[in-house]
Structure formats: C-alpha cells, structure tokens
C-alpha cells in the first residue's frame with residue numbers, strides 16, 4: 001500500500017473529519033492511545049520523566065500523570081503547568097532543569113520544594129544563598145554532544161548547557177549546604193550506540209570523581225522516532241541495557257542504591273500528533289505546483305528551523321477515494337507573508353517536492369508526527385491566533401485547548 005495511504009488510515013480519517021466539522025481547521029490532534037503505547041515501551045526505567053517542552057498542554061501532562069510518568073519543567077510557566085496537572089512539589093514529581101534561575105522561579109521552587117537540576121555555577125550560588133539544604137541535581141556537560149541538528153546538540157564546546165567541572169561545582173554545593181541527589185546528562189537528540197557508550201563512560205567518570213552517594217542518574221532525552229526512515233527507530237532494549245549496566249557499576253562503586261531515570265520529550269508524544277490544515281490555494285508556477293494551506297510556520301516551525309521531514313498525507317473533504325496510482329509533485333507552504341513559509345524544505349532551506357494524489361481546494365492536508373515541538377513551539381507571528389488542540393480518546397474526542405481569539409491577542413496591548 002502507498003505509504004501516505006497507510007499513514008492516513010492509521011490516524012482514522014472519519015473521526016478527523018468529524019473533528020474538523022466541529023472545530024474547523026487548522027487544528028492539532030493527538031491520539032491518547034499512542035502516548036500510552038510509547039510510555040509502556042519505557043517501563044523498565046525506574047522513572048520516566050516527560051520533558052514537557054515537547055508538548056506542554058495540561059491535559060497531555062494529566063495523561064502522563066495517570067500513567068505514572070513524572071515531569072520536567074524548564075521555566076516558571078512549565079512549573080505552573082505541572083502543578084495544575086496535579087504533580088506535587090517536595091517529591092520526585094517535578095524537577096526544574098535550567099542553566100539560569102530567575103527570581104520569580106526561585107521563589108516558586110522554594111515554596112514548593114521542587115528539586116533543581118543545576119546547569120551553571122551561578123545557579124548554585126543563588127540557590128545556596130536563598131535556599132540552603134535545597135535538593136539539587138547537576139546537569140553534566142561531558143564535553144561532547146550529539147544532535148539531529150546543530151541547534152539540538154546540547155553537549156560539547158558549542159553548547160551553553162550544563163556544568164563542565166563537577167568537582168568544582170561539588171565544592172560549591174557543599175559550601176552552600178545544598179543536597180546533591182542526582183546526576184543528569186542530556187547531550188542532544190538522536191541515539192547512536194557507540195556514542196551512547198561514550199556518554200555512559202562520561203557519567204561514570206564524573207560520578208566517581210566526587211565522593212558522594214547519589215540517589216538518581218538521569219540519561220536525559222533524545223530518543224528519536226522514525227519521522228521518515230524506520231532505521232531511526234531506537235532499540236529501547238539495548239538502550240536500557242547499556243545504561244543499566246552503567247548504573248549498576250556506579251551504584252556498586254559508590255555503595256548506594258541509584259534509580260535510573262529517562263527524560264524523553266519527543267519519544268512520548270511525537271507520533272501521537274497531527275497538524276490538520278485546509279488547502280486554500282493550488283498555484284501552478286512555471287513547472288512547479290504550490291499547495292498553500294491555512295497553517296504555516298507559526299504553527300509548525302520544525303521544517304523551517306531544522307529542515308525536519310514530516311510525512312504529509314491528504315484527507316479529502318468528502319472522504320472520496322483518491323487515486324494513489326496517479327500522483328502529482330507539489331511543494332507545500334503556508335499563509336505567512338514570508339517566502340520561507342514552506343513545510344517541504346531541507347536543512348539548507350532548499351525546497352523539495354513531495355508526491356501526493358490529485359487534490360482540490362478544500363481538501364485537507366495532514367502533517368504527521370507533529371505531537372512534539374509542534375503546538376509547544378507555535379507563535380502568533382503574522383498576528384494569527386493559536387489554534388485548538390483536540391485529544392482523541394478511544395472513539396471519542398475532546399477539545400483540550402480552544403482557539404485563541406484575535407481579541408485575546410490584542411488585549412495585551414489595549
């Protein structure tokens with residue numbers, strides 16, 4: 001079967017048409033079932049901590065909570081979201097991870113006794129001054145990194161993240177009487193097993209460089225999903241095995257029990273999400289055909305930012321049968337007043353065409369695997385309101401974020 005048809009059938013076209021009828025397009029849609037499936041694949045880890053920046057809707061966080069997943073927050077807003085979703089302070093529920101801590105965030109983490117994953121020496125000084133005995137982790141920068149793109153590589157000399165010298169940080173942590181409970185390493189998105197062993201080695205070197213019993217090791221996030229190529233699929237079994245071995249070794253050496261934590265964002269939500277938009281115009285320009293949609297990079301910025309590939313399928317407005325043996329080549333763009341507003345572009349910003357069946361204005365385009373870094377990265381650029389988010393539960397659906405009104409957008413200025 002044609003891959004696009006397969007992709008479309010998988011996401012249940014009838015229910016999507018029902019959703020559009022009720023809430024119009026463009027719209028984000030998530031399948032709860034897929035999130036649950038992804039969570040279950042990571043059950044071997046002692047703690048699964050969702051990096052909520054990938055998809056921070058409170059209702060998505062509630063799904064995580066219901067399924068035993070804990071949460072990471074990288075800002076005051078994300079802490080508030082976690083609390084709203086029912087996660088508690090003074091527990092393992094929430095960890096605040098950052099390289100800086102602003103005054104209002106510090107007040108909040110002190111009030112709720114939220115452990116802090118420290119990414120800079122200045123943070124140690126600030127937390128130590130205002131909240132001695134606070135529980136802290138250290139985010140280690142091992143001096144090298146890995147990422148699907150240089151912007152998602154979070155280790156090494158070009159990365160602003162983490163602490164390079166744990167020994168030095170530890171001296172300060174002791175001086176300020178903070179409680180070091182865990183070590184964290186997140187070097188970027190993408191998994192490569194040779195590389196992974198290097199990361200584990202770095203964790204070992206750092207963890208044993210100080211004489212301190214820790215309770216947690218976090219492997220960070222970075223698990224990929226097969227956006228295009230099924231080779232991108234991570235082998236969780238191997239991933240766990242490598243890390244588990246490393247944890248056991250460190251545990252033995254430090255003579256303490258250590259929980260192994262994983263902190264995925266993308267892996268848990270990417271495949272659950274769709275961006276559904278309407279074809280508003282079909283433009284033939286010289287020998288090229290442009291399809292223009294009612295959503296742009298203000299909704300989904302990944303293709304523009306990283307040249308990310310997403311499968312794009314067609315949903316006919318009347319659910320008619322499409323002819324997959326007669327495909328046309330199209331470039332897919334949005335409504336923004338900016339020539340870079342194209343979903344089919346490579347990392348170097350060159351445009352490419354994709355093959356789809358023949359379509360009409362009014363048909364819908366589905367951009368697949370957009371549950372991660374989709375809605376959470378969207379903006380009001382071109383003064384376009386944020387679009388709704390819908391959650392499909394079994395054979396039903398609920399709106400989990402309504403469409404922003406233009407009035408709401410303007411109200412900040414009036």
Ligand SMILES: *Cc1c(COP(=O)(O)O)cnc(C)c1O
Nearest residue numbers: 051186189221222223264265266
């Ligand atoms: C972004 C981030 C993650 C999640 O990354 P994914 O690639 O979405 O898994 C995990 N931990 C930290 C500290 C992050 O900044």
